Amino acid sequence: MLNFILKRILSLIPVLFVVSVVVFLLVHITPGDPASVMLGPEASPQEVAKLQEELGLNRPILEQYVTWVGDIFKGDLGTSLFMKQPVLTAFLEHLGPTFSLAIMAQLFAIVLAIPLGVLSAKFRGSILDQTFMGISLVGISVPSFLLGLFLILLFGVELRWLPVAGYKPLEAGLDVHIRYLILPAIALGSMQAALIARMTRSSMLDVLSANFIKTARAKGVKEFIITMKHSLRNAFIPILTIIGQTFGTLVAGAAVVETVFNIPGIGQLIINSVERRDFEVIQGVVLLIAVSYVTINLVIDLLYGIVDPRLRVGKR
Amino acid sequence: MSQEHSMNDLSIIKKQMKQKQRTLFRKKFFSNKLALTGTIIMSVIIMFAILTPLIISTSPYTLDTANRLLPPSAEHLFGTDNYGRDLFSRVMYGARVSLVIGFSVALLTSIFGTIVGLYAAYFKKLDSLLMRTSDGLMAFPAILLAIAIMASLGANLANVIIALTIVFTPLVARTIRSSALIVKEQTYVEALRAQGANSTRIIWSNIFPNVISPLIVQATFIFADAIIVEAALSFLGAGIPAPEPSWGNLLYDGKTVIFNAWWMTIFPGIAIMLTVLGLNLFGDGLRDLLDPHNKSKK
Numbered sequence: 001m002l003n004f005i006l007k008r009i010l011s012l013i014p015v016l017f018v019v020s021v022v023v024f025l026l027v028h029i030t031p032g033d034p035a036s037v038m039l040g041p042e043a044s045p046q047e048v049a050k051l052q053e054e055l056g057l058n059r060p061i062l063e064q065y066v067t068w069v070g071d072i073f074k075g076d077l078g079t080s081l082f083m084k085q086p087v088l089t090a091f092l093e094h095l096g097p098t099f100s101l102a103i104m105a106q107l108f109a110i111v112l113a114i115p116l117g118v119l120s121a122k123f124r125g126s127i128l129d130q131t132f133m134g135i136s137l138v139g140i141s142v143p144s145f146l147l148g149l150f151l152i153l154l155f156g157v158e159l160r161w162l163p164v165a166g167y168k169p170l171e172a173g174l175d176v177h178i179r180y181l182i183l184p185a186i187a188l189g190s191m192q193a194a195l196i197a198r199m200t201r202s203s204m205l206d207v208l209s210a211n212f213i214k215t216a217r218a219k220g221v222k223e224f225i226i227t228m229k230h231s232l233r234n235a236f237i238p239i240l241t242i243i244g245q246t247f248g249t250l251v252a253g254a255a256v257v258e259t260v261f262n263i264p265g266i267g268q269l270i271i272n273s274v275e276r277r278d279f280e281v282i283q284g285v286v287l288l289i290a291v292s293y294v295t296i297n298l299v300i301d302l303l304y305g306i307v308d309p310r311l312r313v314g315k316r
Numbered sequence: 317m318s319q320e321h322s323m324n325d326l327s328i329i330k331k332q333m334k335q336k337q338r339t340l341f342r343k344k345f346f347s348n349k350l351a352l353t354g355t356i357i358m359s360v361i362i363m364f365a366i367l368t369p370l371i372i373s374t375s376p377y378t379l380d381t382a383n384r385l386l387p388p389s390a391e392h393l394f395g396t397d398n399y400g401r402d403l404f405s406r407v408m409y410g411a412r413v414s415l416v417i418g419f420s421v422a423l424l425t426s427i428f429g430t431i432v433g434l435y436a437a438y439f440k441k442l443d444s445l446l447m448r449t450s451d452g453l454m455a456f457p458a459i460l461l462a463i464a465i466m467a468s469l470g471a472n473l474a475n476v477i478i479a480l481t482i483v484f485t486p487l488v489a490r491t492i493r494s495s496a497l498i499v500k501e502q503t504y505v506e507a508l509r510a511q512g513a514n515s516t517r518i519i520w521s522n523i524f525p526n527v528i529s530p531l532i533v534q535a536t537f538i539f540a541d542a543i544i545v546e547a548a549l550s551f552l553g554a555g556i557p558a559p560e561p562s563w564g565n566l567l568y569d570g571k572t573v574i575f576n577a578w579w580m581t582i583f584p585g586i587a588i589m590l591t592v593l594g595l596n597l598f599g600d601g602l603r604d605l606l607d608p609h610n611k612s613k614k
Contacts, residue, residue: 017452018449026467157574
């Protein structure tokens with residue numbers, strides 16, 4: 001087990017290296033001089049030269065990269081030009097809403113999708129199955145921000161049931177906090193739900209046709225126990241994979257959905273920074289998200305080792 | 317004489333067999349109702365996109381401030397937007413933008429992804445370099461990386477295509493690599509190598525034809541993904557800049573008046589939904605046909 005964990009952690013190094021190079025290069029692919037782009041057309045040459053000096057843009061590119069990575073290891077992700085505060089601080093200030101939204105969306109997706117997927121597999125080919133799978137196909141085809149807009153039209157403008165914009169922190173009370181997040185979470189979680197439901201169904205179908213299920217039936221095990229204990233547990237690995245793999249997408253999707261519902265999260269931080277050409281913030285935030293995505297996948301891989309002991313000694 | 321005759325017969329038989337195969341392929345594809353629906357949806361959308369300048373006389377750019385935010389009517393099928401522009405014409409011109417982007421990205425990622433995937437599969441030394449690079453690129457959520465690249469390059473159509481190509485190429489490369497690895501292990505490739513065929517020849521004339529099926533399927537899904545990400549980028553203001561109509565920036569305009577003008581959100585929204593649904597159905601149908609191992613379970 002220890003060997004497995006170590007190997008998996010070591011395999012992260014090249015990936016993180018590539019991630020850092022890509023993020024570093026983001027500033028350098030700008031047509032023209034990054035410093036003058038950041039300051040805008042009205043900046044004087046002196047101001048541009050000063051910023052170049054500050055950011056080290058006049059030094060050799062390799063030296064710039066080494067300094068940049070060194071700073072990151074010291075916990076310094078740069079300073080926002082516009083907000084005059086460290087990028088890390090800005091990121092942490094905006095993390096709460098995004099985190100709440102992503103968790104709510106994930107919960108919504110799991111609670112909805114796994115029972116539907118199991119039912120679809122159990123009653124394969126029935127009208128129930130066809131309806132669920134039809135809905136999930138449409139679910140995959142509606143991008144989250146679009147669903148968000150549709151939900152605003154339906155529940156906010158027509159029915160007026162739920163708030164359509166804004167965010168209330170947890171301190172305002174759990175019920176208020178959740179009320180404001182219901183529509184964004186549905187918008188964000190639906191595609192996720194569709195993916196999980198499809199994966200649950202196909203994974204359950206694989207297991208349900210296995211010999212040990214026939215044996216269990218022959219032994220007279222109750223059908224409910226067969227479905228929940230014998231099948232679902234074995235079908236769980238691909239489901240877990242899709243949940244993990246799509247969590248990063250969920251966080252990125254949260255960025256877009258936040259803009260639809262005016263939630264002051266990471267997404268708004270990025271979009272505002274893009275408008276202001278605040279490269280340091282864009283770089284820092286993108287780096288943090290990519291690193292957390294890689295880390296989440298690592299944790300999930302390690303979780304497999306616990307769910308399925310066979311994988312510990314596997315080829316990895 | 318007789319030999320020539322039999323050669324002719326052989327080529328005729330070959331031709332007939334090919335034709336039969338093609339008819340069978342078509343029959344199978346169209347007997348799949350979902351795939352057929354997808355094909356119809358896509359054909360209609362593509363037709364509209366091509367014919368738009370011929371059938372629609374209203375320009376998508378003409379401002380008419382006296383007729384702002386009119387609801388759908390006989391004169392303006394989809395109503396007018398907040399500058400009085402005809403929304404029907406804007407949605408139709410938006411289809412052109414979306415399809416051009418989707419198609420270009422699908423084509424470019426197919427080219428680059430195939431090259432990277434094939435060479436990674438064939439040359440072990442290149443493999444870890446290329447695959448770690450694509451792992452690294454895939455660590456970024458697609459939309460986020462696209463936003464970041466667009467922020468650096470600047471918002472316009474060509475840059476959207478560049479950004480999305482960078483984002484999606486690793487996906488194609490992975491698919492091609494895993495299919496090519498299987499082909500590479502086949503005995504005939506070994507035999508070719510033993511005979512001294514050079515690697516370029518083996519890669520392009522012997523391995524490549526065997527990975528075309530998964531490539532086509534993957535390209536269809538990337539077509540759909542590119543349309544979604546472009547819409548998201550334009551919606552966020554980092555994609556196609558106004559006043560050029562794209563479904564994403566139409567939705568952006570729509571959001572500012574969502575309480576007064578539902579049509580500005582509904583129509584571009586349905587356009588995106590239908591296109592993506594059409595492509596997904598088409599792709600599923602193709603996959604069932606071309607790639608029986610990955611058949612979605614019925």
